[in-house]
Amino acid sequence: MESKIILVRDEFTAELEKAENSADLEAIRVKYLGKKGPVTELMKGMKDLTPDEKKAFGQKVNDLKSELTEKLTEKTKFLKEQEILKEIESMPEFDISMPAALGEGSYHPVTLVQRECERIFKTMGFAVEDYSEIVTDYECFEALNIPKHHPARDMQDTYYLENGQLLKSHTSAAQNAIYKKYKDALINDGVPIKAIFPGRCFRNEATDACHENTFFQMEGVMVDKDISISNLIYFMKTMLSEVFRKDLKVRLRPGFFPFVEPGFELDISCLICGGEGCPSCKHSGWLELCPCGMIHPEVLKAGGIDPDEYTGFAFGLGLTRLVMMKYGIKDIRDLNSGSLKTLTQFIDE
Numbered sequence: 001m002e003s004k005i006i007l008v009r010d011e012f013t014a015e016l017e018k019a020e021n022s023a024d025l026e027a028i029r030v031k032y033l034g035k036k037g038p039v040t041e042l043m044k045g046m047k048d049l050t051p052d053e054k055k056a057f058g059q060k061v062n063d064l065k066s067e068l069t070e071k072l073t074e075k076t077k078f079l080k081e082q083e084i085l086k087e088i089e090s091m092p093e094f095d096i097s098m099p100a101a102l103g104e105g106s107y108h109p110v111t112l113v114q115r116e117c118e119r120i121f122k123t124m125g126f127a128v129e130d131y132s133e134i135v136t137d138y139e140c141f142e143a144l145n146i147p148k149h150h151p152a153r154d155m156q157d158t159y160y161l162e163n164g165q166l167l168k169s170h171t172s173a174a175q176n177a178i179y180k181k182y183k184d185a186l187i188n189d190g191v192p193i194k195a196i197f198p199g200r201c202f203r204n205e206a207t208d209a210c211h212e213n214t215f216f217q218m219e220g221v222m223v224d225k226d227i228s229i230s231n232l233i234y235f236m237k238t239m240l241s242e243v244f245r246k247d248l249k250v251r252l253r254p255g256f257f258p259f260v261e262p263g264f265e266l267d268i269s270c271l272i273c274g275g276e277g278c279p280s281c282k283h284s285g286w287l288e289l290c291p292c293g294m295i296h297p298e299v300l301k302a303g304g305i306d307p308d309e310y311t312g313f314a315f316g317l318g319l320t321r322l323v324m325m326k327y328g329i330k331d332i333r334d335l336n337s338g339s340l341k342t343l344t345q346f347i348d349e
């Protein structure tokens, strides 16, 4: 019987050597380790042995079984690796230094302007925050002093998910999370909150040259002790003059937004006529650019900040609108068109 073990092992090894694929391996497994295979036969043959012989021989058969199983696993692994190598070899060779057939890629104009704004705000000490496109009703409205059924919600109809969350209709939706994230540093260590958060926004909107259901805004907030409207005007004027590379004049007009008090519409002197009055600015000399205001006490409270101690300003720059003004793009839909002919014309200055 001992010699039978040796024979089985030798035959198995010889066959395994010749196996070329997983089908061969499976056939060998069934032949040697299957119900009718020699290993099972050896087990069955033990019934005529004495208990002591059974114990010793049983151990040997078990060892044989483990050895064959192990060798099969090893060979399976080996063949798999060979298959992968063969596949790699059969791949077409390519030269990584070859110039691309399509020419160089380029950035979307919104990306270019967004990066430019981020760069400018970073130099003024603002953190750049990334925030989710899917938000809760609380973040988008309630925490911004826009309770259920408030008429301000009409302007911001958006897309709702089945679980009650929604696609954010404005970047202001990130304000609450930003206050909560930085409030401890503000309160305990006196570090002012200075952050911008650019992002994609969505609205249930009939599209035309000036309206899109998907567009970009860039929100900014600054909260500290004694922040005033002068701080707001200074930051906006500096940032916009840098973006347009012109020394712009800005002016504030009253505007209503539930999350700021007082709220403003910020205008810049017309880029075309410099304020003289022309058809682009409807002869007023001004272009409406950025709503803003002093953060409403209720909004600060919702963010865990005491409005009796701290004040702040917020602004919601229409990034898409800014891009259109900067590059003279007349139809907002061009920006979402995916047309390479249109979108590859813009260069990083």
Ligand code: DAH
Pocket: 169, 170, 171, 172, 219, 220, 257, 259, 260, 263, 291, 292, 293, 294, 314, 315, 316, 317
């Ligand atoms: N979130 C407003 C909107 O999309 C814009 C806005 C207005 C943002 C005033 C602000 C602000 O931060 O102070 O209509």
